[in-house]
Amino acid sequence: MSAVELSEAGERAVRQALGTEHAAVWVHGLAKAFVTDQKVAAELREAATTHREHRDRARELLRSAGVAPPVAEPAYRTPKPVTDQDSALRALLAVEQDCSAGWLAVLERSEPRRLKELALTCLTDAATRATRWRLKLGVRPSAPAFPGRE
Amino acid sequence: MTVDFPLRIGSTAPSPNLNRRGLLRLSALAALSPAVLSCSGPEPDPLVKLSERARTDTELARLTAERHPELAARARAVADARARHGETLRREITRVAGEDSTFPSGSAPEPEIAETPEGAAERLRTALREAQRQAAETAPELSGYRAGLAGSVSAGCASLVEVVA
Numbered sequence A: 001m002s003a004v005e006l007s008e009a010g011e012r013a014v015r016q017a018l019g020t021e022h023a024a025v026w027v028h029g030l031a032k033a034f035v036t037d038q039k040v041a042a043e044l045r046e047a048a049t050t051h052r053e054h055r056d057r058a059r060e061l062l063r064s065a066g067v068a069p070p071v072a073e074p075a076y077r078t079p080k081p082v083t084d085q086d087s088a089l090r091a092l093l094a095v096e097q098d099c100s101a102g103w104l105a106v107l108e109r110s111e112p113r114r115l116k117e118l119a120l121t122c123l124t125d126a127a128t129r130a131t132r133w134r135l136k137l138g139v140r141p142s143a144p145a146f147p148g149r150e
Numbered sequence B: 001m002t003v004d005f006p007l008r009i010g011s012t013a014p015s016p017n018l019n020r021r022g023l024l025r026l027s028a029l030a031a032l033s034p035a036v037l038s039c040s041g042p043e044p045d046p047l048v049k050l051s052e053r054a055r056t057d058t059e060l061a062r063l064t065a066e067r068h069p070e071l072a073a074r075a076r077a078v079a080d081a082r083a084r085h086g087e088t089l090r091r092e093i094t095r096v097a098g099e100d101s102t103f104p105s106g107s108a109p110e111p112e113i114a115e116t117p118e119g120a121a122e123r124l125r126t127a128l129r130e131a132q133r134q135a136a137e138t139a140p141e142l143s144g145y146r147a148g149l150a151g152s153v154s155a156g157c158a159s160l161v162e163v164v165a
Helices: A008-032 A038-064 A085-109 A113-137 B020-039 B047-067 B069-097 B117-141 B144-164
Strands: none
Touching: A008 A038, A008 A085, A008 A113, A038 A085, A038 A113, A085 A113, A085 B144, A113 B117, A113 B144, B047 B069, B047 B117, B047 B144, B069 B117, B069 B144, B117 B144
């Protein structure tokens, strides 16, 4: 990837978004142990792959801007303890919301087109997946009008 | 205010050099000018087409909910979200353009709703995918809050497709 110019605010936003992707990868690892439904398990695997991809792209991006990407924490605290499939889905929903907010901030604070397109892709993936988890959990509204903001 | 004295009178009288051919050329230009002017107007706000689509989608979803009770809850969720997209987009368009910003006021022809719930749901999903694509193309052209607004509308439409699925 060729060099990318990042403003100070843009860099901060990408670092933050990378932080949420690190947390997402960790939570997907945790959730795997609690998901019993085969269909949910398949969706979870697909989601984990997507988050690893987004994490790697955010990392590469920071490196190509000459910034050392922050590393993952050893563990993360979920909003509520994860003890079964339902609480695992709630933790998954929480990280998708965090990722949506993180990537929306990148979209608002970056100028390079390539970065804006990456941010939009990650925002859309996270928002769509959050809606799927809400539908499974029966959370209404399942699709907030403005993902990343609400 | 200072005025040259004496005031010159008659300086607008036609110049004797303005012959018949010259007058013809001038009047030809005059006939062209309105067309020229209308071409050089300011670029339309790229958010306007997003707000128009939000408006037609709101109407489509509202009518779908009325026609097909089995789709009502899902279609109403789409109508609510798309109505909020429209409102927020129009607020931003007005903020930038000032009070004189205009929105098409004529109501669009009422959308046709498919006879079957499957057909109606498919129509709604197609409209949402189209809206997602349109906003996704617009977002990278903008910056700051407006880029985020278009991007969030796009991601919101992608999520609504899941609801109708």
